[in-house]
Amino acid sequence: MKELMSGNAAIARGAYEAGVKVGVGYPGTPSTETLEIFSKYPDIYAQWSPNEKVALEVGIGASVGGSKVLVTMKHVGVNVAADPLFTLSYTGVNGGLVLLSADDPSMHSSQNEQDNRYYALMAKIPCLEPSDSQEAKDMVASALELSEQFDTPVMLRTTTRVNHSQTMVETTDRQELANKEYIKNPKKYVMTPANARGRRVHVEERLQKLQQYSENSILNKIHWDDTKIGVITSGISYHYVREVLPQASVLKLGMTNPLPAKLIQDFASKVSTLIVVEELDPFLETQIKAMGLAVHGKDMLPNIGELNPRIVAQSFKDNNIEVNEKYHNNEVNLPDADAPTIPPRPPVLCAGCPHRAAFHVLRELNLTVTGDIGCYTLGSLPPLTSMDTCVCMGASVGMAHGMALANPANKDRTVAVIGDSTFLHSGVTGLMDIVYNGGSATVLILDNRTTAMTGHQEHPATGKTLMGEPANEVDLEGLVKSLGVKRVQVVDPIDITKFEQIVKEETAAQEPSVIIARRPCALLNKEPQQPVTLDVNMCMGCRLCLNLGCPAISEKDGVVTLNAIHCNGCELCISVCSQGAIMKGGQNNA
Amino acid sequence: MLKPFDVMLVGVGGQGTLLATxxxxxxxxxxxxxxxxxEIKGMAQRGGSVVSQLRLAEEVNSPLITETGADVILSFEKLEAxxxxxxxxxxxTVIIxxxxxxxxxxxxxVAEYPGGILEYIKRKVHNSEVIDALDMAVECGNPRTANVVLLGVLAKHMPIERETWEQALEEVVPNKFLEVNQKAFAAGYNL
Structure with missing residues (x-):
């Protein structure tokens, strides 16, 4: 049967069909839906782990135990999981293990752009790159086969356009396979130096065998046509090339580590001009150059951001290469100079979002905020503009400590802000560090009871698992106390008077402190809340409510309006109104 | 031979572009x-600008439409058009x-919502249509069906028959909302 599927749905389907029994990961755009969709299939087990390192370790265990395994994460998640990954390369697997690395060129929803194919190169493991959903599904099965045949983990490297684009997929039934038997084998699984030295040799021998395999693998395909131009490409770029240069010969690499050197040399020898078209870094190009071949690549194409057919066409045209007629005249005439100015539409904290209250208070107190990764990173944008840093998951906590080390005077003016899911991901160790090393930073945990940014995933403190089973709820107060934090206060941030008082107390305290700002994400509550009412006659236009940046409050021609459909009834605007013009419930004016 | 057709649905998170897609x-x-x-939908619930691109042909290569590539843009909001x-x-054709x-x-x-958008587009784009989809949806019985009203308008511009659209609607929309959505689709289609 053929179905329209996103790349993520196709990977989940591929894992199901290929007999994967265990799926594990941590949410992160653009990978998240993969595991969510996988978790809905019968006869499988799926779980969110607190972070990607744990997820991969669980995956390794499941593989050693004999099951086929899918581990999912976004590109920066692989940084977190890199430690087990590099040694997993040595131990190899028992049941096949596929690691999905979902890269995000152009940073649609990420803090950096990184080309994770380098991980495969560095860890000396195979890397497969699908270009659409059908390939994404098929390559899960190929990856599992390779994994078991060559005793190696396999990276399935996707990019946002492959994860989130929907294309047609032919589905089949699940292969029901028995688990492999676990046989004790310390030489393979106990990576002490003596054993690791043995496995180190295995890694090199394996790489050579994989290279042989890739020479003849159907994962790499040649589309022969005119030999004036020969393009080597992989992933989504393949489709851009086919669209823009329909007449060119194309070597499409589905397996991008290790590279099929002979196949590439053979292809190169038959074309007049060789060009590599790849997104982000010159990963293929550098290696092809090292083969002694003359090749174009990043001298023609950008190494920043996503490619698209237009960019590819422009690069070719600039180099006098004939492109598809459709791309001959690409001039954009509209909107022209006569057009009205277009204001940006940045993402915004939802109406009723508890983070808005927290950042409103932090802004009023003019504190330096070391921030973290989540919806609340939007607190850095106007009008709240109350976040000073955002680096990676968990960084807020360590950075607040570091700020105070640089200058003790920073301590009373600094607060670390981190979400509940992010705190459990990698904030706990940072807090342990503060207590251990005698710091006195204040950590504000914005506990909205979910992993909101990626679409409301469960985590160890929500009381529910990915598969919908009830679970233990991590007691955040108890957890931070056990690390040695003596000052712990819990508060609903919507009560801004109380919240402000607590923030003042804790930043002034000369010891580590934790404030848990607890209020569920506004989108978790499906019950409609009573919208607030604005008495326009009492409004004097002070704009304090507008300065909250709530999507339910707007102003036109000097008149403030509350939008009843958008208002979530959080009543934060009631607290900030200088005239008492906004009231609970009742009919409102929009 | 099916006629290739590239269409974009643009709007603001929460307007129902995903269902229409x-x-x-x-x-x-x-x-x-x-x-x-x-689709880039990561920010769909956060009120950001959202866009779906659909490419239809016998065989499609790139999933992306690029500048000057869309046969129709269906915009759920004026500024996004x-x-x-x-x-x-x-x-x-642009439908707004x-x-x-x-x-x-x-x-x-800190910025102004620009005036004169419709006038500008009418002046510069030969084929444009402006729809009061929200009013029409309210008339149909549910303001949330504005997206399906717009889909009805779009349907007339596409090489797909009305019955096919109606079957698709039936398969995608949950039963309890089907009737009002059928009304909304017809309202847009018959405009």
Whole structure:
């Protein structure tokens, strides 16, 4: 049967069909839906782990135990999981293990752009790159086969356009396979130096065998046509090339580590001009150059951001290469100079979002905020503009400590802000560090009871698992106390008077402190809340409510309006109104 | 030979572009098209600008439409029509829902919601249509069906028959909302 599927749905389907029994990961755009969709299939087990390192370790265990395994994460998640990954390369697997690395060129929803194919190169493991959903599904099965045949983990490297684009997929039934038997084998699984030295040799021998395999693998395909131009490409770029240069010969690499050197040399020898078209870094190009071949690549194409057919066409045209007629005249005439100015539409904290209250208070107190990764990173944008840093998951906590080390005077003016899911991901160790090393930073945990940014995933403190089973709820107060934090206060941030008082107390305290700002994400509550009412006659236009940046409050021609459909009834605007013009419930004016 | 057709649905998170995209993809599949859909929806619930791109042909390569590539742009909001106008083919059609949703910079008074958008587009684009989809949806019985009203308008511009659209709608929309959505689709289609 053929179905329209996103790349993520196709990977989940591929894992199901290929007999994967265990799926594990941590949410992160653009990978998240993969595991969510996988978790809905019968006869499988799926779980969110607190972070990607744990997820991969669980995956390794499941593989050693004999099951086929899918581990999912976004590109920066692989940084977190890199430690087990590099040694997993040595131990190899028992049941096949596929690691999905979902890269995000152009940073649609990420803090950096990184080309994770380098991980495969560095860890000396195979890397497969699908270009659409059908390939994404098929390559899960190929990856599992390779994994078991060559005793190696396999990276399935996707990019946002492959994860989130929907294309047609032919589905089949699940292969029901028995688990492999676990046989004790310390030489393979106990990576002490003596054993690791043995496995180190295995890694090199394996790489050579994989290279042989890739020479003849159907994962790499040649589309022969005119030999004036020969393009080597992989992933989504393949489709851009086919669209823009329909007449060119194309070597499409589905397996991008290790590279099929002979196949590439053979292809190169038959074309007049060789060009590599790849997104982000010159990963293929550098290696092809090292083969002694003359090749174009990043001298023609950008190494920043996503490619698209237009960019590819422009690069070719600039180099006098004939492109598809459709791309001959690409001039954009509209909107022209006569057009009205277009204001940006940045993402915004939802109406009723508890983070808005927290950042409103932090802004009023003019504190330096070391921030973290989540919806609340939007607190850095106007009008709240109350976040000073955002680096990676968990960084807020360590950075607040570091700020105070640089200058003790920073301590009373600094607060670390981190979400509940992010705190459990990698904030706990940072807090342990503060207590251990005698710091006195204040950590504000914005506990909205979910992993909101990626679409409301469960985590160890929500009381529910990915598969919908009830679970233990991590007691955040108890957890931070056990690390040695003596000052712990819990508060609903919507009560801004109380919240402000607590923030003042804790930043002034000369010891580590934790404030848990607890209020569920506004989108978790499906019950409609009573919208607030604005008495326009009492409004004097002070704009304090507008300065909250709530999507339910707007102003036109000097008149403030509350939008009843958008208002979530959080009543934060009631607290900030200088005239008492906004009231609970009742009919409102929009 | 099925006529290749590239269409973009643009709007603001929460306006129902994702459901409209689903119905459209379903209709295209029923018609026998190869289809590729590209959505950037990470920010869909956060009030950001959202866009779905649908490419229909016998065989589709790139899932992305680029500037001057769209046969039709269906915009759920006025400002978004202007924002994505560069993606319209010179001879393409833009369908605009006559609704304003102020972005945050406008809400907080650091930018203005521009006036004259419709006038500008009418002046510059040969094929444009302005629809009061929200009013029509209210008339149909549910303001949330404005997206399906717009889909009905779009349907007339596409090489897919009405019955095919109606079957797609039936398959995608949950039963308890089907009737009002059918009404909304017809309202748009019969306009």
């Amino acid at each position: 689903k119905v459209l993809s379903k209709a295209a599949q029923k018609k026998g098209y190869d289809i590729k859909v590209s 202007l924002r994505w106008l560069s993606y319209l083919k010179p001879e393409g 829902n006559n609704q304003e949703i102020a972005p945050v910079p406008v809400l907080i008074g």
